[in-house]
Amino acid sequence: MSEEITRTRSTTPTDIPGPYAKEFTLDLPRIPSLELPLKVSPAQESIEKAIKMCGGLQNVKASISSHSDADYDLEMYLNEGKNQDGSKVFFNEHPIIGKRVPQRDESVIMKITLPKGTLYKSQGDIRKAIASVCPSQMKAVPVAIIDNTVKFREMSDFQVRLDNVPSANDFKNSFGTLNWDNFKEYVKNIPDYDTRPFENMNNVVLDRSVKCPSSEFQLPPIPRFSMVSLPFIYKYNSNPYAMKTSTGESRVLGTYIKNYQQFVHDFSADTKIPETPHPELVKQYELAKKTKVYPGSKNDSKFYEKLEQCLLILTKLFETRHVWIKRHIDGIISQDLHSVLKIALALVSYRFTKGPWRNTYIKLGMDPRSSNIYAKYQTEYFKIEGKLLRNPAVRRNVPNPPEKFFQTDTPNDVDSRFRFNGKQIPWYLMLQIDLLIDEPNIKEIYDKAQYLETPSELTGWFTELDLAKIRKIVKYELGCMVQGNYEFNEHKLKYFKVMLYVKESFLNKDVDDATNVDELYSAKNDDDDDDNGVETGEIDDAVLEAEEEEDDEMVNQKPYSTIDGSEDQDDFNMKTATFKDIIDRIEKHDPDTAKYLSKKLDGFVQETEL
Numbered sequence: 001m002s003e004e005i006t007r008t009r010s011t012t013p014t015d016i017p018g019p020y021a022k023e024f025t026l027d028l029p030r031i032p033s034l035e036l037p038l039k040v041s042p043a044q045e046s047i048e049k050a051i052k053m054c055g056g057l058q059n060v061k062a063s064i065s066s067h068s069d070a071d072y073d074l075e076m077y078l079n080e081g082k083n084q085d086g087s088k089v090f091f092n093e094h095p096i097i098g099k100r101v102p103q104r105d106e107s108v109i110m111k112i113t114l115p116k117g118t119l120y121k122s123q124g125d126i127r128k129a130i131a132s133v134c135p136s137q138m139k140a141v142p143v144a145i146i147d148n149t150v151k152f153r154e155m156s157d158f159q160v161r162l163d164n165v166p167s168a169n170d171f172k173n174s175f176g177t178l179n180w181d182n183f184k185e186y187v188k189n190i191p192d193y194d195t196r197p198f199e200n201m202n203n204v205v206l207d208r209s210v211k212c213p214s215s216e217f218q219l220p221p222i223p224r225f226s227m228v229s230l231p232f233i234y235k236y237n238s239n240p241y242a243m244k245t246s247t248g249e250s251r252v253l254g255t256y257i258k259n260y261q262q263f264v265h266d267f268s269a270d271t272k273i274p275e276t277p278h279p280e281l282v283k284q285y286e287l288a289k290k291t292k293v294y295p296g297s298k299n300d301s302k303f304y305e306k307l308e309q310c311l312l313i314l315t316k317l318f319e320t321r322h323v324w325i326k327r328h329i330d331g332i333i334s335q336d337l338h339s340v341l342k343i344a345l346a347l348v349s350y351r352f353t354k355g356p357w358r359n360t361y362i363k364l365g366m367d368p369r370s371s372n373i374y375a376k377y378q379t380e381y382f383k384i385e386g387k388l389l390r391n392p393a394v395r396r397n398v399p400n401p402p403e404k405f406f407q408t409d410t411p412n413d414v415d416s417r418f419r420f421n422g423k424q425i426p427w428y429l430m431l432q433i434d435l436l437i438d439e440p441n442i443k444e445i446y447d448k449a450q451y452l453e454t455p456s457e458l459t460g461w462f463t464e465l466d467l468a469k470i471r472k473i474v475k476y477e478l479g480c481m482v483q484g485n486y487e488f489n490e491h492k493l494k495y496f497k498v499m500l501y502v503k504e505s506f507l508n509k510d511v512d513d514a515t516n517v518d519e520l521y522s523a524k525n526d527d528d529d530d531d532n533g534v535e536t537g538e539i540d541d542a543v544l545e546a547e548e549e550e551d552d553e554m555v556n557q558k559p560y561s562t563i564d565g566s567e568d569q570d571d572f573n574m575k576t577a578t579f580k581d582i583i584d585r586i587e588k589h590d591p592d593t594a595k596y597l598s599k600k601l602d603g604f605v606q607e608t609e610l
Contacts, residue, residue, distance in 0.1 A: 024141070024142050026108075026142070026145065028108075028142055028143065028144050028145050029143075029144045029145070030144070030145050030146075030147045030148075031109075031144045031145070031146060031147075032064035032065075032146070032147070032148040032149065032150070033064070033146045033148070033149045033150070034054075034060060034063075034064060034074075034098075034149075034150050035149055035150065035151045035152065036050055036054075036076070036152065037076075037096070037152045038050055038053070049080075052080070053076050053077055053078065053080065054074055054075070054076045054098075055074070055075055055076075055077075059074060059075075060074065063098065063100065063150050064100070064148060064150055072100070073097050073098060073099055074097070074098040074099075074150050075095035075096075075097060075098075076095055076096045076097075076098060076152060077093065077095050078093075078096070078156060079093060079159070090159040090160065090161050091159070091160045091161065091168060091172060091221060092157075092159060092160055092221055092222075092223055092224070093159050094156075094157045094159075094224065096152050096154050096155075096156050097152070097154050097229070098150045098151060098152040099150065099151065099153075100148060100149070100150050101148075101149045101150070101151055105149070106145055106146060106147050107145070107146045108142050108144075108145055108146075109142065109143050109144045109145070109146060110140050110141065110142055110143070111139075111140070111141045111142075111143045112126070112130070112138065112139070112140050113138065113139040113140075113141075114129055114130070114133060114137070114138055115133060115137055118132060118133055153230065154229040154230060155226060155228075155229060155230065155231055157224055157225055157226050158225035158226065160221045168221070170186055170189070171186070173186075174186035256296075257294070257295075257296045257297065257343065258280075259281070259342040259343050259345070259346045260277070260278035260280050260281035260346050261278075261342070261345065261346040261350075261351060262274045262277070262278050262346070262350040262351070263350070263351050263352070263353050264350060264351070264352050264353065265353050265354065267352070267354055267355040267369075267457040269369070269454065273350065273362075273365070273366075273367045274350040274364055274365075275364055275365040276364060276365075277346060277347045277348075277364065278346065281343075281346055281347060285347060288304045288307070292304055292305075294307060294343075303339070303340060306336065306337050306339065306340045307340040307343060307344055309337060310333060310337045310340050310341060310344040311344050311347060311348065313332065313333060313337075314329075314344050314345065314348050314349075315348060316412070317329065317332065317412065318348055318349065318363040320412075320413075321377075321413075322362065322363045322366050322368075322374065322377065323357060323360050323361070323362050323363070323368060323374065323377035323432070324349075324360060324361045325359070325360055325361075325379070325428075325430060325432065326345070326361060327402070327418075327428050327430075328408075328414045328415065328418060329341070329345075329361075330402075330404070330405070330406065331402065331406045331407060331408035331415050332408050332412060332413075335405040338404075338405065345361055348363065348364060349361040349362055349363055349364060350362055350364055354457060355455075355457045355460070356378040356379065356455070356456075356457075356458075356459065356460030356461075357374075357377060357378060357379065357460070358379065359379060359430065360377065360379060360432075368455075369454075369455045372451040372452075372455075372461040374461070375433065375449075375451060375460060375461035375462060376432065376433045376434035376437075376446075377432050377433070377434065378432065378433050378460040378461070378462070379430055379431065379432055379433075380430075380431050380432075380433070380436075380467075380470070380471065380474070380536065381429060381430045381431075381536065382429040382430075382431065382474060382475065382478060382534055382535070382536050383429060383534065383535045383536070384398065384429075384478070384479075384482055384533060384534055384535075385531075385533045385534065385535060387533065388479075388482060388483070388533040393483075393484070394482050394483060397425065397481065397482050397483070397484050398425060398482055399417075399424075399425055399427060401427060401428065402415075402417075402427050402428070414435065415427070418431075418435060419435045419436075419438050420435060420436050420438065420439060420442075420474060420478075421438035421439050422438075422439040422440075422441075422477050422481075422488070423486070424481075425478065425481050425482060429478075431474075433446065433470070436470065436474065439473070439474075439477070441473050441493050441496070441497060442470055442473055442474070444497060445466055445469050445470055445473075445497060446470070449462055449463070449466045450463060450466070451463075464502050465499065465500075465501065465502055468499065468502045469496055469497060469499055471536050472496040472499070473493060473496050473497075474534075474536075475531050475532055475534040475535075475536060476488070476492060476493070476496070476532050476534075478532075478534045479531070479532025479533045479534045480532065482533070482534075483533075579601075579603040583597060583598050
């Protein structure tokens, strides 16, 4: 360490003023620590109570001892109360488990010496106290290193107090004690073939002296309420349409309109596909035709007029292309019609929840299983592995996904940036087969493909081998492109095209000599099973839901309003706004609050630090 400091000093310009930091050795005692989810004061009584809640001093020593088993857990009970008979107050109390974290997050304990009274003047705030004195008046010395910590990260389970419920107490005194005689006595008191069990419960005389009588619940509670020990991260987002008026009243702008999108959940041959929209949707649409106002919308929203415009566009799109991915349609529909898009799609299309056309919108009455001409609309989903995306150089090569509102560069057709041609990374990696055939090698396989007699739920109209060849080529080229390599190995591509089996062993000698078997075999040995950092499969439901948002769209109003209820004209977006943007927006309506927040808050807190 001293050599490193000397080397650093030797390269430091001599004209930089100021003393160097004092050196300290880290040859310090290693000590364990106990991190409690409690507010423990320095008072002796508080410390003793905390240790008692953890089972006593011996248990604490055993859990933090470096000589004990690393898997030794410490149990902490939050309740110390006991009944007169010594039993626990709560019927189903469970401890919180503390686990050792050895050598994972070592920390140094510093001894800081300040002038007498400094901490008192700063109201106990150490940061303020240190900032209030000159460096020469303060001393900081490392005294120990914490290398072993017991941490409590589990949730405390819900607990029930049923002291006054005889049936619960009988159960606890029998099964809770694990005494066989008590078991027999408990079972013996239960009537055989009781036809009116609730009468017995309602006639039980309870001890009314208990402060919290319960005359309705006469059954023992479940052993555990929460089946998980760690909390879920729900990633809750507030409703962007919710607002508060100047009087503090909360209300939601707009109305949720159900779209009644129809789904087909079975891929079997006898499954009927929808030929008309959902009856409820037809009913609402017919009513809107008569009144010129769509049910649930307002006159000034012009929802019905926008719906009619959107239907005209979608009808033409589904005539020229019978199967669409919604992300492709987003670039064709203008921004002002997006609020009605889900309703319009439900009026002209249905969806499969499984099979090769999953996650697409299919024209009503058209069954893609009826003819292999619809094989080109099958979807393949590719995903770049996280180990690649963690590389900054790779992330720079991956294009950002399109904005929510974008304009296609090909009028009334799929944007060219969604296509895969071996020269660009597509905007979106859920690709239909006809978006892949701009790549010459894939087109060669597609043109020679032998279709199945009936489509399969896994591969659609294609044979498993043809689909495997296509997937291999896409994964290989996509993996090269994200790493900045656009010069593909011709031998590897040739090998993919002449594969004889899905899991190619290449021991078969029937390959035409013209394919140069030696080169292909060499390519195979060059880790041909490697997916090049790209995976294939079905898109995750959670990902799809996040991309397509909610099925029930909010309509009629702009998504953000001012505090007094008047709408802003800017494009403020809560999800993408910076801390300064939010403060500036608050300042428009309440300068004093904005000034206070900007002074007291440093910015956003990262989700991982909550």
